[in-house]
Amino acid sequence: xxxxxxxxxxxxxxxxxxxxxxxxxxxxxxxxxxxxxxxxxxxxxxxxxxxxxxxxxxxxxxxxxxxxxxxxxxxxxxxxxxxxxxxxxxxxxxxxxxxxxxxxxxxxxxxxxxxxxxxxxxxxxxxxxxxxxxxxxxxxxxxxxxxxxxxxxxxxxxxxxxxxxxxxxxxxxxxxxxxxxxxxxxxxxxxxxxxxxxxxxxxxxxxxx
Numbered sequence: 001x002x003x004x005x006x007x008x009x010x011x012x013x014x015x016x017x018x019x020x021x022x023x024x025x026x027x028x029x030x031x032x033x034x035x036x037x038x039x040x041x042x043x044x045x046x047x048x049x050x051x052x053x054x055x056x057x058x059x060x061x062x063x064x065x066x067x068x069x070x071x072x073x074x075x076x077x078x079x080x081x082x083x084x085x086x087x088x089x090x091x092x093x094x095x096x097x098x099x100x101x102x103x104x105x106x107x108x109x110x111x112x113x114x115x116x117x118x119x120x121x122x123x124x125x126x127x128x129x130x131x132x133x134x135x136x137x138x139x140x141x142x143x144x145x146x147x148x149x150x151x152x153x154x155x156x157x158x159x160x161x162x163x164x165x166x167x168x169x170x171x172x173x174x175x176x177x178x179x180x181x182x183x184x185x186x187x188x189x190x191x192x193x194x195x196x197x198x199x200x201x202x203x204x205x206x207x208x209x
Contacts, residue, residue, distance in 0.1 A: 022060050025050050026074055029067055038120045041067065068121035072114060079110050080135060096146045097206055103139060104198035107169045112191045136166035152206045161205070168198065 028050040032041050043064055047054040061067045088094035089102035111118065141162035147153040155161055 018060070021052060021056055022070070025052070025057060025060055025067075026071060029071060033071075033117070038068070038116045041120075043067070065121050068117045071117055072121055075110070075114060076135075079106070082106070083135075083139060096143050096150060096152065097202065100140065100143045100147075100202050100206070101199045103136075103143070104165075104169060104202065105195040107136060108194045108198060109191050111169070112194075134166070136169045137162050140165050147206055165201070165205070168201070 025046060029041060029046055032046065032049060041064075043054060043057050043061075046067065047057045050057075057067075061070055082090055083103065083106075085091060089098040090106050092099075094102065141158055144153055144158040144162055144165075148155075148158060
């Protein structure tokens with residue numbers, strides 16, 4: 001997991017104002033997406049709706065793609081809290097197989113729920129890559145380590161296995177399998193199919209009878 005560093009002492013007035021502007025902009029951006037979808041959310045439209053200068057929007061996010069990246073990051077922090085501290089089986093307290101299945105199902109559902117924002121967050125000037133680390137790899141490796149200690153897994157290289165499993169839960173890969181925003185296949189049906197495939201994969205890896 002990424003370590004979060006807590007600031008020492010109270011934030012300066014300037015930093016507090018910047019934080020308030022950022023939260024306000026994200027709130028307004030969510031409202032605009034809920035009303036009209038991602039396509040109508042532009043830097044100019046967000047600045048006008050939020051009643052802030054366009055320069056403020058640029059300083060906070062840098063580009064239109066940066067707005068969506070910030071929205072994803074904010075949603076992802078909430079997801080991480082559910083994994084770390086939420087009820088089982090996604091959170092602590094369930095057996096390792098149930099937790100691994102629950103994590104993949106929840107992650108796929110999360111990515112499909114946010115797939116339009118994920119697509120909009122892609123910077124067309126940058127190459128799309130599959131991350132070798134990140135939350136999924138770290139969490140899956142922890143669960144694989146537990147499975148090995150419990151005799152459910154016998155591979156010696158859980159690092160490589162964790163990366164391979166995490167790759168199936170990466171945004172670009174799931175987006176490739178997900179329908180476009182205006183596709184006829186519902187995201188709920190696609191989420192079930194992908195989640196069932198994930199559960200089968202986990203059962204094969206852990207030799208569940």
